[in-house]
Amino acid sequence: SQTIHQWPATLVQPVGSPLSLECTVEGTSNPNLYWYRQAAGRGLQLLFYSVGIGQISSEVPQNLSASRPQDRQFILSSKKLLLSDSGFYLCAWSAADRWNYEQYFGPGTRLTVT
Amino acid sequence: AQSVTQLDSHVSVSEGTPVLLRCNYSSSYSPSLFWYVQHPNKGLQLLLKYTSAATLVKGINGFEAEFKKSETSFHLTKPSAHMSDAAEYFCVIRRGNNRLAFGKGNQVVVIP
Numbered sequence: 001s002q003t004i005h006q007w008p009a010t011l012v013q014p015v016g017s018p019l020s021l022e023c024t025v026e027g028t029s030n031p032n033l034y035w036y037r038q039a040a041g042r043g044l045q046l047l048f049y050s051v052g053i054g055q056i057s058s059e060v061p062q063n064l065s066a067s068r069p070q071d072r073q074f075i076l077s078s079k080k081l082l083l084s085d086s087g088f089y090l091c092a093w094s095a096a097d098r099w100n101y102e103q104y105f106g107p108g109t110r111l112t113v114t
Numbered sequence: 115a116q117s118v119t120q121l122d123s124h125v126s127v128s129e130g131t132p133v134l135l136r137c138n139y140s141s142s143y144s145p146s147l148f149w150y151v152q153h154p155n156k157g158l159q160l161l162l163k164y165t166s167a168a169t170l171v172k173g174i175n176g177f178e179a180e181f182k183k184s185e186t187s188f189h190l191t192k193p194s195a196h197m198s199d200a201a202e203y204f205c206v207i208r209r210g211n212n213r214l215a216f217g218k219g220n221q222v223v224v225i226p
Contacts, residue, residue, distance in 0.1 A: 101163075
């Protein structure tokens with residue numbers, strides 16, 4: 001069966017520090033991968049998605065970037081964190097099959113920028 | 115563009131009474147719709163999905179949803195609320211390139 005991992009689970013970082021969040025998927029090949037941010041009272045916002053290694057699409061301009069160095073690894077990064085980057089970050093995957101649209105979510109990372 | 119609207123950001127129900135969460139969609143073609151649930155500080159779990167098959171969709175934990183094209187709705191229901199149903203619920207619609215658009219969510223509180 002497929003599983004998705006995210007780490008760390010929680011993170012407290014000062015403003016201006018770098019960020020690296022990691023997501024890995026097991027039990028599937030060539031998944032579509034997604035990064036979301038969930039801010040208090042604002043629902044889920046899609047940040048990035050990837051349909052293959054090195055292929056990243058950005059949904060909104062922001063202080064963050066994403067990379068996919070391996071088929072089942074998706075990394076969210078920032079060179080200098082802002083207060084507004086605080087939130088709950090969720091990674092998700094979906095099958096590359098165009099008829100299977102549901103996404104499966106990881107446990108999330110709670111980021112607090114101080 | 116495909117989108118969903120969830121009203122009633124907070125919903126309180128008594129244990130043992132029915133749950134109704136409303137979702138209306140906007141789509142230029144036949145939509146694919148989902149309901150997800152999120153328990154505090156957890157990831158999202160798929161409750162059910164509609165992909166143009168049966169209009170009444172049954173999901174996990176006793177939840178079901180009915181797709182009504184005439185009303186552009188996909189409301190989520192459960193006959194009897196349980197304490198474990200306290201969570202946030204998201205109505206979701208598929209967009210292009212396998213992306214999903216989420217509603218703002220319904221925070222459900224179950225009163226004992």
